[in-house]
Amino acid sequence: xxxxxxxxxxxLMIIAAGPAFAVQPDExxxxxxxxxxxxxxxxxxxxxxxxxENIDDSNADxxxxxxxxxxxxxxxxxxxxxxxxxxxxxxxDYVLLKPPFNAETLxxxxxxxxxxxxxxxxxxxxxxxxxxxxxxxxxxAAPLSEAESRRxxxxxxxDKKS
Amino acid sequence: xxxxxxxxxxILALFVAVxxxxxxxxxxxxxxxxxxxxxxxxxxxxxLLIAIxxxxxxxxxxxxxxxxxxxxxxxxxxxxMFYKVSGVWANHExxxxxxxxILSLYGMGVAAAGGNLPPALRARALAVQAMISxxxxxxxxxxxxxxxxxxxxxxxxxxMNPLLQDPGLAxxxxxxxxxxxxFSMAFSFAIAALxxxxxxAAWARWVRPWSLLAWCSLTLGIGLGSWWAYYxxxxxxxxxxxxxxxxxxMPWLAGTALLHSSIVVEKxxxxxxxxxxxxxxxxxxxxxxxxxxxxxxxxxxxxxxxxPARGVFVLALLVVVTGGSLTLFTFRAASLKGxxxxxxxxxxxxxxxxxxxxxxxxxxxxxxxxxxxxTDALNLGKVSVGAxxxxxxxxxxxxxxxxxxxxxxxxxWKRGDLAGALSRLKVAFVLALAVAVATWLLxxxxxxxxxxxxxLGLAAWLFVGTAVEWAERVRLGRCSFGEFLQRCGHLPxxxxxxxxxxxxxxVVIVGITGSTAWKTEQIQVMHPGDTVNVAGYQVTxxxxxxxxxxxxxxxxxxxxxARKDGRLIAVMHPEKRxxxxxxxPTTDAAIHTNLIGDLxxxxxxxxxxxxxxxxxxxxxxxxxxxxxxxxxVGGGLVSxxxxxxxxxxxxxxxxxxxxxxxx
Numbered sequence: 001x002x003x004x005x006x007x008x009x010x011x012l013m014i015i016a017a018g019p020a021f022a023v024q025p026d027e028x029x030x031x032x033x034x035x036x037x038x039x040x041x042x043x044x045x046x047x048x049x050x051x052x053e054n055i056d057d058s059n060a061d062x063x064x065x066x067x068x069x070x071x072x073x074x075x076x077x078x079x080x081x082x083x084x085x086x087x088x089x090x091x092x093d094y095v096l097l098k099p100p101f102n103a104e105t106l107x108x109x110x111x112x113x114x115x116x117x118x119x120x121x122x123x124x125x126x127x128x129x130x131x132x133x134x135x136x137x138x139x140x141a142a143p144l145s146e147a148e149s150r151r152x153x154x155x156x157x158x159d160k161k162s
Numbered sequence: 163x164x165x166x167x168x169x170x171x172x173i174l175a176l177f178v179a180v181x182x183x184x185x186x187x188x189x190x191x192x193x194x195x196x197x198x199x200x201x202x203x204x205x206x207x208x209x210l211l212i213a214i215x216x217x218x219x220x221x222x223x224x225x226x227x228x229x230x231x232x233x234x235x236x237x238x239x240x241x242x243m244f245y246k247v248s249g250v251w252a253n254h255e256x257x258x259x260x261x262x263x264i265l266s267l268y269g270m271g272v273a274a275a276g277g278n279l280p281p282a283l284r285a286r287a288l289a290v291q292a293m294i295s296x297x298x299x300x301x302x303x304x305x306x307x308x309x310x311x312x313x314x315x316x317x318x319x320x321x322m323n324p325l326l327q328d329p330g331l332a333x334x335x336x337x338x339x340x341x342x343x344x345f346s347m348a349f350s351f352a353i354a355a356l357x358x359x360x361x362x363a364a365w366a367r368w369v370r371p372w373s374l375l376a377w378c379s380l381t382l383g384i385g386l387g388s389w390w391a392y393y394x395x396x397x398x399x400x401x402x403x404x405x406x407x408x409x410x411x412m413p414w415l416a417g418t419a420l421l422h423s424s425i426v427v428e429k430x431x432x433x434x435x436x437x438x439x440x441x442x443x444x445x446x447x448x449x450x451x452x453x454x455x456x457x458x459x460x461x462x463x464x465x466x467x468x469x470p471a472r473g474v475f476v477l478a479l480l481v482v483v484t485g486g487s488l489t490l491f492t493f494r495a496a497s498l499k500g501x502x503x504x505x506x507x508x509x510x511x512x513x514x515x516x517x518x519x520x521x522x523x524x525x526x527x528x529x530x531x532x533x534x535x536x537t538d539a540l541n542l543g544k545v546s547v548g549a550x551x552x553x554x555x556x557x558x559x560x561x562x563x564x565x566x567x568x569x570x571x572x573x574x575w576k577r578g579d580l581a582g583a584l585s586r587l588k589v590a591f592v593l594a595l596a597v598a599v600a601t602w603l604l605x606x607x608x609x610x611x612x613x614x615x616x617x618l619g620l621a622a623w624l625f626v627g628t629a630v631e632w633a634e635r636v637r638l639g640r641c642s643f644g645e646f647l648q649r650c651g652h653l654p655x656x657x658x659x660x661x662x663x664x665x666x667x668x669v670v671i672v673g674i675t676g677s678t679a680w681k682t683e684q685i686q687v688m689h690p691g692d693t694v695n696v697a698g699y700q701v702t703x704x705x706x707x708x709x710x711x712x713x714x715x716x717x718x719x720x721x722x723x724a725r726k727d728g729r730l731i732a733v734m735h736p737e738k739r740x741x742x743x744x745x746x747p748t749t750d751a752a753i754h755t756n757l758i759g760d761l762x763x764x765x766x767x768x769x770x771x772x773x774x775x776x777x778x779x780x781x782x783x784x785x786x787x788x789x790x791x792x793x794x795v796g797g798g799l800v801s802x803x804x805x806x807x808x809x810x811x812x813x814x815x816x817x818x819x820x821x822x823x824x825x
Contacts, residue, residue: 025686025775046546051460052404054548097548104542108533112526112555119518126514127506134503 022057027064029071038071041080045070045087046097054097066095165230168218169309172259175211175266176299178204182269182292186285190357198285202273205288208295209270216250216263219308223250229315232256232308238321238743240714248332249322254456254472255308257335261452262298264336264343265291268372272347279368286354287347294346297479305472321743324715330390337383338410342448344376345417349445352438353487356494361438366428369441371807373424377417378798384410385791392788393751398681398762398781403552405460408531409451412524416444419520422513430510430575431501436517438498439491446484447524453480459535508578512570519563526556564620564671567664568627572634586634587627594623605680617675625668632661659801666793669786676759676783683780687773697780699761700725706765706774715741717750720765720774724754736765757785 023042029035042056047063055063055070066087073083087095099105144152182204189197219232223246228234236253237246251260269291276284302308325331351369355361387407392400401407420440426433454460457473504510530547537545568590572583584591598619605614633639635657636649684694688703695701704721711717717737724731734752741748754761759782766775 023685028685044550046548052402052546052548057399092544094544094546097546098550098554099545099547104537105533105545108529108545108547108551109555111529112522112559115525115529116518116522116559119522123506123514123518130500130503 022059022063023067024064027067027071029075031075034071034074037080038067038074041070041074041083042067044084044097046095048091048095052097164218164221165227165309165311168215168222169307171211171214171218172299172303172309175208175215175262176296176303178208178211179292179295179299182208183289183296187289190282190285190289193282195281198281201285201288201292202276204292205266205269205273208292209266212259212263212266212299216259219256219259220247220250223247226319227315228317228319229311229313230308231310231312234312234316234319236322237319238714239318240743241322241327242713244329244332245322245327248326251335252322252326252331255302255306257339258298258302258306258456259308260336261339261343262295262302264339265295265298265346268343268347269295271372276368283351283354283358283365283368286357287350290350290353291346294350294483297482301472301475301479305475318743321714321741323744324739324741324746324748325394327714328390328394330386330393334383334386334390337379337386339383341376341378341380341383341417342410342413342451344372344379345413345420345441345445345448347372347376348420348441349487352441353490356438356487356490359494359497361427361434361498363428363431366424366437367806370421370424370428371802373417373421373441374798374802377414377421378795378802380410380414380417381791381798382795384414385788385795388791389788392784393753394748398677398751398760398779398784400677400784400787403530403549405531406455408527409454412527412531413444413447413451415520415524415527416440416447419517419524420444422516422520426510426513430504432504432510433514434498434500435491435495438495440517440521442484442487442491443521443524446480446487447528449476449480449483450528453477454531502576504575505577507573507580509570509573509575511578512566512573515566516563516570519559519566523556523559523563526559527552530555561620564624564667567667568624568631571628571631571660571664587630590623590626590630593626594619597622611679614675614679617671617679621668621671621675624671625665628661628664628668632657654804654806656801656804656806659797659799659804662797662800663794664797666790666795666797669790669793671790673783673786673788673790677781677787680782681779684776684778686776687769688776689771689773692773694776694778696761696778697759697782698726699731699780701761701763701778703774703776710737712739714743715739715748718765720763720776722752722763722776722778724761732761734761734763736763738765738767755785757789758783760784 023039029038039056043054045055045066047053047055047058047060047066049060049062050058053063055066070083070087073086078086084096093099093102093104099108101109182201186198186201186204189195189200221227222230222233223237224243226233226237226239226246228237232253232255236256237249241249249256251257269288272279272284272288272291279287348369351365351372355365384407387410388400391402392398420437423433423437423440427437453473453476456476457470459473502510530552533547534545537543568587569580569583572586573579598615601618602612602615632653635653636646638646641649682697684696686694688694690703690705693700693702701722701724704723706718706720708718709716710719717739719735719737722734722736724734732754734754736752737750739748739750740746749764749766752763759780762779762781764777764779766777768774
């Protein structure tokens with residue numbers, strides 16, 4: 001029941017809400033550097049019982065537990081990667097808001113690039129088709145041949161000289 | 163009696179819509195003028211009947227008639243009158259009634275303002291519009307009746323979610339729906355044009371004002387929602403890539419692409435099939451948004467499957483509308499012959515590139531939003547797709563997009579001169595570089611992320627580039643002042659609209675960059691008298707006051723004073739409210755803005771020893787996001803008042819005829 005959930009709730013016009021209180025002062029680590037790393041990491045970790053919400057923003061009890069757990073790992077000397085791995089080992093990829101690249105997420109990660117390439121490909125095909133179609137419909141509109149463009153350049157040069 | 167009247171009017175509206183969907187369509191294919199012209203009175207009648215139904219529901223809310231189930235579930239006598247009214251659309255049934263009300267409003271708009279439309283096109287467009295009406299009125303009557311009675315009537319209602327009792331959110335759904343539903347106009351005209359097999363510059367000109375109006379409303383609606391999230395949710399976030407946000411963002415992206423491609427149809431009579439396809443896609447995405455939000459499928463595929471009546475209905479509507487229109491499109495698209503040729507480097511070419519990037523953006527958001535649903539439904543395991551994914555995939559697409567936004571308008575139609583355009587943009591390039599370097603140096607080099615310098619540089623590039631384009635058009639500094647003024651006056655308003663809107667986006671980019679890169683936050687327990695330093699402000703908790711009464715809540719109210727170098731800047735009163743019905747707490751942040759940044763204070767729970775958890779933020783440049791969005795809407799509205807929409811061709815002929823008659 002947190003802010004993001006609330007946002008969802010509003011749009012769903014479903015009545016389900018609570019105050020949005022995320023990280024509490026008593027959870028925070030003494031070392032500001034370590035705490036900053038914990039905050040940064042928290043933004044990539046999903047509160048598993050919430051709707052699409054990270055543990056940093058979430059007010060759920062589980063999010064609180066995960067925040068404390070994450071900080072324990074960091075305090076114990078884990079790197080960011082190790083701390084994340086620890087949580088993934090316990091809760092699966094579902095805990096990551098940015099899913100890893102694997103067979104299940106192949107389409108997700110390659111899709112946008114594929115869409116862009118398809119779009120650009122369509123555009124290129126469109127230009128080609130239009131030029132050929134125009135040339136077929138009206139020979140006068142066809143692009144200049146090699147000889148024609150050379151002749152045109154020569155004529156223009158003459159024009160400049162005179 | 164009043165709810166029954168509303169219910170009855172809605173049933174009548176259904177029958178009117180059925181007539182409006184069939185008779186004019188048949189008339190148009192037979193060439194029967196009388197049958198075609200039935201579309202206009204039918205659209206007006208449909209609007210009036212739905213207005214009666216909507217008015218009846220509003221009356222039930224205003225008078226707190228708790229014998230109506232919908233009112234009893236969502237209202238309360240203690241609610242301020244303003245929220246009694248906005249409560250009408252703060253629930254499923256009422257918001258769907260608002261949806262069809264706005265749909266019929268647009269239909270009536272075409273009937274009233276469409277006097278210069280060819281009768282067959284108007285008849286077909288209104289018929290398509292009525293088909294959508296039939297679908298949604300049936301949806302309301304069969305699955306979501308807002309007029310259902312409750313016997314015995316309860317003594318009082320359940321009240322409304324306190325988070326929705328907010329001025330920003332009162333106007334958010336109507337604006338959003340004006341946008342969503344407004345794109346139905348482009349859709350109806352596209353289907354009508356496909357049936358006729360003719361799309362030309364005139365068609366694009368008829369459709370454009372409706373798409374513009376829809377775009378402005380949607381932009382405003384999304385902006386309001388984002389603003390609400392910013393000041394309500396308690397820590398100053400304004401965009402979460404939440405599925406319901408994405409649901410409104412996808413039609414916005416597709417609609418923006420549509421606005422740009424329809425320029426090409428209007429000016430150069432080409433890219434027709436693509437524009438028609440975009441019109442279909444934009445409205446389909448609006449319907450998809452409605453489906454995602456209304457069906458409960460977002461919470462879980464399985465909860466959707468357990469109570470599917472509403473979801474299946476909207477899904478069926480979505481499939482019929484999208485599937486039907488795409489089928490029609492595949493059969494008819496080939497007959498839409500393109501007109502003018504153009505080179506890839508040209509105004510058309512840059513608009514096409516805009517379209518490719520915008521559509522890819524919309525496709526990416528669609529993929530990310532639906533992916534978890536697909537993997538869940540196909541038992542491929544549960545996947546989370548959240549903000550970090552969207553930021554890393556969507557933003558790189560928008561960088562080339564914004565870069566071309568400055569170059570495109572500098573290009574000529576048909577065949578542009580890229581080198582020439584770039585050399586005219588030298589000023590913009592130099593200034594953008596200067597801004598980027600200055601940002602990097604002033605913000606402390608490695609202390610601030612490198613992309614922040616890039617973001618501000620990009621914004622400067624877009625802003626200055628847009629200004630250069632305008633200055634060239636009016637020959638600023640290159641002609642006499644008188645001629646300059648004359649040129650300013652003669653520049654069409656649509657050109658001003660483009661300049662303003664593009665500049666507005668630059669302002670938004672500054673806000674997004676600044677607030678993401680340099681936000682500061684202090685979370686701690688404070689006792690009265692304690693002072694915390696936030697981004698150069700000394701913020702003191704002076705005290706708290708408990709049980710401050712509100713209209714339908716009591717609040718814990720804190721007093722903070724913010725000082726800078728000993729000088730008093732602001733006294734702030736954040737509240738933690740406890741609503742009585744429904745009994746639920748909310749936070750009410752106190753925000754002090756100087757338009758450069760916001761000081762943002764939130765009061766939290768007491769710690770039991772006389773202290774309180776407090777959250778203090780400095781959100782730099784956040785106001786620019788909302789100001790920029792407003793500028794964009796303003797640009798759209800300026801464009802909407804362009805002369806070519808005000809002066810219709812038939813009007814001109816009529817005037818000329820009148821003048822001839824006088825002479």
